[in-house]
Amino acid sequence: MNLKRRILKDKLLKILVIFFSLSTLLPLFFVLFTVVKNGIAAIDLKFFTSLPVPAGEQGGGILNSIVGTFLLLIIAFLIASPFGILVGIFLTEVQNKFTDLLKILVNVLQGVPSIVMGIIGYLLVVKPMGGFSALSGGVALAFMMLPVVIKNTEETLRLVPSYLKEASFSLGTNYTRTILRVVLPAGMGGVFSGILIGILRIAGETAPLLFTAFGNPFLNINPLKPVDALPLLIFNYAMSPYEDWYKIAWGASFVLIMIVLILTIITKFIVRRWKTQF
Amino acid sequence: MEMRQDRTFKIMLWLGGISFFLLLLLIFILLFKESLYSINAFGIKFITGKVWDPVNEKFGLFPFFVGTILTSFISLFISLPFSLSLALLLSVYYKEGFINKVLSTTTELLAGIPSVIYGFWGLFFLVPLIRKVEIKLRIPPYGVGILTASLILAIMIIPYISSISKEVIKMVPQDLIEAGLSLGSTTWEVVKKVILPYCRSGIFAGILLGFGRAFGETMAVTMVIGNSNFVPENIFSPANTMASVIANEFTEATKDIHLSALIQIGLWLFVLSVIVNLIGSFIVKRYKIR
Numbered sequence: 001m002n003l004k005r006r007i008l009k010d011k012l013l014k015i016l017v018i019f020f021s022l023s024t025l026l027p028l029f030f031v032l033f034t035v036v037k038n039g040i041a042a043i044d045l046k047f048f049t050s051l052p053v054p055a056g057e058q059g060g061g062i063l064n065s066i067v068g069t070f071l072l073l074i075i076a077f078l079i080a081s082p083f084g085i086l087v088g089i090f091l092t093e094v095q096n097k098f099t100d101l102l103k104i105l106v107n108v109l110q111g112v113p114s115i116v117m118g119i120i121g122y123l124l125v126v127k128p129m130g131g132f133s134a135l136s137g138g139v140a141l142a143f144m145m146l147p148v149v150i151k152n153t154e155e156t157l158r159l160v161p162s163y164l165k166e167a168s169f170s171l172g173t174n175y176t177r178t179i180l181r182v183v184l185p186a187g188m189g190g191v192f193s194g195i196l197i198g199i200l201r202i203a204g205e206t207a208p209l210l211f212t213a214f215g216n217p218f219l220n221i222n223p224l225k226p227v228d229a230l231p232l233l234i235f236n237y238a239m240s241p242y243e244d245w246y247k248i249a250w251g252a253s254f255v256l257i258m259i260v261l262i263l264t265i266i267t268k269f270i271v272r273r274w275k276t277q278f
Numbered sequence: 279m280e281m282r283q284d285r286t287f288k289i290m291l292w293l294g295g296i297s298f299f300l301l302l303l304l305i306f307i308l309l310f311k312e313s314l315y316s317i318n319a320f321g322i323k324f325i326t327g328k329v330w331d332p333v334n335e336k337f338g339l340f341p342f343f344v345g346t347i348l349t350s351f352i353s354l355f356i357s358l359p360f361s362l363s364l365a366l367l368l369s370v371y372y373k374e375g376f377i378n379k380v381l382s383t384t385t386e387l388l389a390g391i392p393s394v395i396y397g398f399w400g401l402f403f404l405v406p407l408i409r410k411v412e413i414k415l416r417i418p419p420y421g422v423g424i425l426t427a428s429l430i431l432a433i434m435i436i437p438y439i440s441s442i443s444k445e446v447i448k449m450v451p452q453d454l455i456e457a458g459l460s461l462g463s464t465t466w467e468v469v470k471k472v473i474l475p476y477c478r479s480g481i482f483a484g485i486l487l488g489f490g491r492a493f494g495e496t497m498a499v500t501m502v503i504g505n506s507n508f509v510p511e512n513i514f515s516p517a518n519t520m521a522s523v524i525a526n527e528f529t530e531a532t533k534d535i536h537l538s539a540l541i542q543i544g545l546w547l548f549v550l551s552v553i554v555n556l557i558g559s560f561i562v563k564r565y566k567i568r
Contacts, residue, residue, distance in 0.1 A: 009466060020364070024388065099295065111494075115525055174280045231394045
């Protein structure tokens with residue numbers, strides 16, 4: 001093949017690659033533009049401080065679902081982070097066939113569809129307790145958060161230099177204190193960002209909540225009763241036949257995207273600070 | 279005292295690991311146990327049956343299987359040129375700089391947008407668009423259907439496939455690339471003859487994991503696929519996927535057999551995802567060792 005044709009082909013394919021890559025900006029732009037445009041129009045102060053009203057009435061807000069979302073995230077956080085960190089430490093400290101298997105299972109759990117997690121939450125909590133509840137939603141979300149926390153903990157602790165551990169041992173510190181007071185604090189940034197990434201993953205999840213947290217038009221902070229959540233409200237309102245409700249759903253979408261965006265920025269900030277440490 | 283503390287701590291670590299293992303086992307056992315009722319009632323006909331009629335207690339998941347396979351494959355097909363271009367651009371053509379930053383932020387943001395918002399946007403933006411196309415083509419203008427769902431899914435899986443492929447391409451030894459260039463190859467020739475052959479199975483793993491993501495995706499699909507329990511006739515037909523039928527009917531299922539049938543669909547989704555992820559992560563892991 002002559003040189004000119006080869007160079008032409010090279011340039012052509014580079015342009016093609018750039019074209020396809022840049023065109024992914026389009027859907028992002030359209031989604032964000034639609035949400036921001038319709039969302040800002042729906043938002044005022046009352047939107048955050050009032051409860052939903054029945055269809056046909058004017059106004060109504062999303063206070064119940066904001067509170068519900070935070071309640072669900074707190075429950076998931078309380079379950080998934082201690083357990084995830086424990087398993088993460090276990091996977092770094094012990095190495096045998098069993099932990100090799102566990103590492104694979106962590107990946108497997110991460111790939112389980114979110115709707116299946118909803119079924120698990122239903123079978124594990126809703127059915128035995130006889131009703132929908134925030135707790136069951138939190139459990140379902142915790143299952144989704146768990147693999148993220150485990151993976152991040154394990155990967156970070158593996159990076160902690162072994163001389164820190166050796167120095168601690170040589171001072172006569174026992175194993176427990178070495179892990180909890182030296183290794184874990186040294187890797188705290190990574191562990192913490194793992195938790196944030198986990199929360200980020202579940203903050204917008206709807207499918208696991210459909211038949212666990214279920215939704216609730218009233219304000220509720222009792223973990224044993226159903227709660228509403230932002231994604232759940234968006235789904236229910238978007239699928240409704242009422243024009244007014246679409247407006248509220250856009251407002252809620254805007255709030256949800258803002259929450260996700262702010263969490264992303266905080267996470268990135270922490271990840272970057274952590275990286276410079278070693 | 280000190281020794282005893284260490285022993286308790288080690289026992290706790292082991293307990294954590296073992297209970298994680300048991301938890302996964304529990305998930306499987308629970309799903310299986312609750313599916314048993316419908317497994318015993320329908321046997322293999324549950325998978326091959328083409329009728330899903332909860333009122334008359336007839337349950338066959340074939341229509342949803344077709345819906346799942348169609349939406350996943352069409353979305354993979356649509357997203358591939360975009361995902362692979364992104365992976366190449368971020369790892370070969372623009373390894374750093376402004377364009378890299380813009381596009382890697384784009385993929386991160388695309389991955390961060392909640393599924394339900396994609397669905398909502400699809401309902402108001404894509405559905406009317408597809409409806410117009412359908413009117414032009416003189417077919418029933420549902421707007422919702424397989425194609426609409428596949429388009430949304432395609433957008434949603436771009437970040438997954440591109441980020442895994444990018445990681446794999448980055449593992450190609452630099453000296454191989456430089457050797458190619460020093461022999462007078464153009465960048466494209468290096469991509470085609472050095473990078474892609476080296477990464478073939480890794481990129482395949484990325485696509486496989488993207489597939490795993492696509493068939494399990496629930497909310498966005500549920501909102502735009504049209505919720506029809508019949509085997510789809512063409513790509514414009516309203517349909518249901520295995521995940522979306524669970525989302526639609528689970529809370530409304532009053533009969534035990536209906537609930538059990540839905541849980542069995544969940545069991546199959548679980549099994550399928552385990553297989554896909556096992557193969558995918560096995561291939562990716564082999565790369566890291568090499």
